[in-house]
Amino acid sequence: MRSKISAVVLGLLLVAALSWSAEAGAPAKVVIGHPVCLSGKFAKEGSQASWGIKACIKWINEVHGGVKIAGKRVPLEYKFYDSESKKEVVTSLIERLVRIDKVHGIIAPYSSGLTITGAPVAERYRAIYMSHGGASNRIFQQGYRYAVQILSPATLYQAGTLDMLHKVDPGARRIALAFEDGEFARMVMRGAEEHAKGLGYKIVFKRTYPKKVTDLTPLLSDLRAAKPDIILGGGHFQDGQLFARQMADLDINVKALSLIVAVTLPAFYDALGAKAEGLIGPAQWEFGVKYNPAEAKKLGLEWFGPTNEEFVKLAMEFSGGKRPDYHAAEAGAAPLVFVKAVEEAGSLDPDKIREAFGKLHLMTFFGEFKIDPDTGLQVGHSMVVVQWQGGKKVIVWPPAAATGKLYYPMPTFAEKAKGKKAIPK
Amino acid sequence: MTRGATKYLPLLPVYLIYLVLFLVAEGMPGMWQLMAMLVFYCAVGQAFNIFLGMTGYVNFGYVAFLALGTYGMALSIYHFHQLPLGVGIVLLGLLLAVVMAVLLALMVGAVALRLGGAYFAIATIGVNEGFRYLIEGTKIWGGSEGIIFSKQLLDTFGREVANKLSTFWADVSVLIIAALAALITLHFIRGKTGYALMALREDEEAAKVMGINVTKYKLIAFVTSAALAGLIGAMAWGLKLTYVFPPEAFDISYTVEGIIIVMLGGAGTLLGPVVGGLLYGLAKYWLTVILPGFQLLIFAPIIIVVVVAFPEGIVGMLRQRLKGTPFEPFVL
């Protein structure tokens, strides 16, 4: 009897002690910091990113019930400052976030350059550093210990497009590459070239054009002379619009035209109208993409986070009604996988979180997440290919995510001017 | 007090400011990077001031010298990291930075310093843009993809030391460069160069008539300013950020920031660029924190008011006020 009582007392004490230590171990909240680019040259991407992040944090707190850590659920907070897309500001804001705001993880600013800028500071203070807009593979070849990539790396941007075209029309062999002259687009071009050669394509044209180009005519007239079947190109927003517009002006017609970044934005169709019909482009994510809990189950993966519809609805609460694009999605995925890693690690120790990140393999509304445990490079996520069909973006690849079929070959610009739409029968 | 000592009195407030910045950075958690940013702006202002402030010529391609300095450090670490130099590789980077910046300055100086003010400003923009496109067009130094050398830094020094170099020593070096720039500025203002340049700024033709070798002194100021910029670039952008991409390195907005700092503080003064750098950096930082997205809209009208209403800058005004007071010898 006595021993029974003492056992109960001991047990109670143990529970009390455990819960006390859990009390001490559990923080009042988990905070994610972000030197977001709300002004300057990445203002667009930065604003989108902030909507996506806010949406997913709201989901974590209201639907998921907060971050589960040390037996408790604590709220997730978002602390951000505008880094003006400038490197000096990025380093000081990251330090402020870590040292003064005591954040537990950092979402890197947009672009590969700014991501690298902040990396040494994040490394120094041992902060998990999630890249949502740094697609360059080179970031993850530097040996950073806490860097984690959320989005697909640049070298894989055009892989899906090439696979798709190869399957649809094995007879079209001549490929032209015309990308922006910059670190990101060149990385995409290199990946595309290798992948195309692997599929047996013939590269008939390979040139670049400078950033902020205002007239592509000389390049395009050389390109026309190379008589390609397929053109892969692009870089960012402005040059992509220019590329398509001047293709139309010069009446250059090919079977498929894929431009990175620009094509995937609604502004592309707004600016070009019918000229955009049938153009394709790779996207990190797209509204309506089929990733869902059932799809995850099929692949034997865990599903985490809001569904696509939920995400869009939440993001629009923060965007003032604007529809989120993939910049919002790739950034929104960051807090989701971060929370998952923290919960798996059961701790806020950055080394433990990073270790948990290395083991994570799951699916969110953004797609699969799996990194190379050593470098942090994203290896699980895959790009989708979208096509403008009758003024709507349709996901045409990969088959698992597709919402429609590819219209091929692209209508000529003359046909488009007469009102022909790239809608498959 | 001897005359030799009074000569150096104006350095006191400058170095005091730097000391305070360093102590705050060391003592308060989370302040290091902010202080580093302030020191960077002060250093840029000082280096810029030596030419712009003292001659009145606007070097709109100033950032090209920062960029070349960055490339100097990047090339040294990227290409020579396997040599058994140890920290010597950083010194080699600095050397390369200075040599490249000085060479470019000599070339540009030979062409552009003969020109009048507006032409000079445009010519230097041309140098900046032209150099960038030369790198991209000929694909030297990594072309448009630039150089990332984090890995080489890690491999050479190991994680601890590499991190310390990027997040501590690079910033300390900028502080030292800034202190050096102050010394040089004082030496120039109080020496023959200063008098010659002052005469030049007042009336270039008259200075020529007086027998002053105008071009020589302009070139001295120009090359000195460029060399300091090279050093700053090597440390603040090179060693600190561990990469260089041409469009960022040649970004003209840094030139404009430099001009704003010099104007705000007081062109041609010793203390001016330091005050300007502090104010500009702090304003930028706090606006970033409290009013994200609206900084530029607030800044631009302030710039106009400053240049229109207070063309002599804060320190310029202060000097007028302090004339005849015991503080006069400290403010220059």
Next chain:
Amino acid sequence: MTWEQLGGNLIQGLILGGVYGMATMGLSLIFGVLRVVNVGHGAFVMVGAFVAFWLFTALGLTPIAAIPAALVVGMALGFLFFYSVMRRLVGAPELTSLLATFAMGIILEEVVKLIFGTEFRGYNWDVGKMDLSVTVLPLAKLYAFIGSVAIAALLYFWFNRTRAGTAVRSVVEDSEGARVCGVNVGWVYALSFALGIGLTVTSGVLLTMFIPVGINPYMGGVYTLKAFVIAVLGGLASPYGAFFAGVIFGLIENGSYSLFALVPGLEPFAMTRFLSFAILLLILLIRPTGLLGTK
């Protein structure tokens, strides 16, 4: 490269060069009269692009109709900035005026950003194409060229045949002398600045006729740089010099592309940019008054 490609490139370069030239006239006029380099030049070009975009998409007006509208908007902006800021900066050191005009540009960019956001926009004014066998020329581009030439000609007429124009010209040549002869120099400054800005904003409309996409608050920077090169080529203080220099610039930019493309290992496009700045320096080295300068 074939001769057809070179020919096509040169035709396109000529057309674009004319628009570039017109886009530089305002800069040169302002420098000629006030001796101020307008570093905010590109921001005014951007305003013109938005005028064209907005009139087309919101009111359905063609860019041709946008030209007078842009001139009015531009001159209003010009007077506003002159009487609020520039008036105090005439004769000030370069440093001051460069910084002030740069700040004006920022204000414009940020205000337009508040109104229109940072989206890249475009409009579709399709009025047919001409097939020249070596290249295809959309008529909108041709109209932009014709518009540029017409505006340059009107300006010439204004300078030489009207009282106001003659007054401006006399100030360019000798502001003290003009004052003595009873010219209201203050008014000439205001008028020239406003007209310079008006022309620049108008050129924004013409540029969108050539390139009707990528319209964004920050699109102007590129045009500032191009305008500097062209202005120096044309002698910096001469609006007509600027116009012809623009045509030459367009031809060089497009023509040299075909030549650089022949050299293996080079990126021809970046090299054309390098070439334009190399020419800038060369001109300044051997003939600072510009290719077409008189002195």
